[in-house]
Amino acid sequence: MVAVGVIYGVLNALGVFDTLNELFGQLGTDGETEGGSEVLTPGVVFGGAAVIGAINIVLLTALCTVGTFIYNMCSDLVGGLEVTLSERD
Numbered sequence: 001m002v003a004v005g006v007i008y009g010v011l012n013a014l015g016v017f018d019t020l021n022e023l024f025g026q027l028g029t030d031g032e033t034e035g036g037s038e039v040l041t042p043g044v045v046f047g048g049a050a051v052i053g054a055i056n057i058v059l060l061t062a063l064c065t066v067g068t069f070i071y072n073m074c075s076d077l078v079g080g081l082e083v084t085l086s087e088r089d
Helices: 004-016 016-028 042-078
Strands: none
Touching: 004 016, 004 042
């Protein structure tokens, strides 16, 4: 979320979001009226980043669980690797 905030701040300072909101306003109206609604607001950007982050947490947790299960099954199948440590006399 910090990285999204930094990127949003830089892009906002460059005027990217103002240009995109103006473009969306022109596309959504007939040209005679001024469209004052903003499509890309900080709430939309941070909300979208939070939703994508939550989905990533769920998917990566499931992927790690499946990966661990497959690794353990392969390890049981081939016998694994046994390491014995001993002290020198």
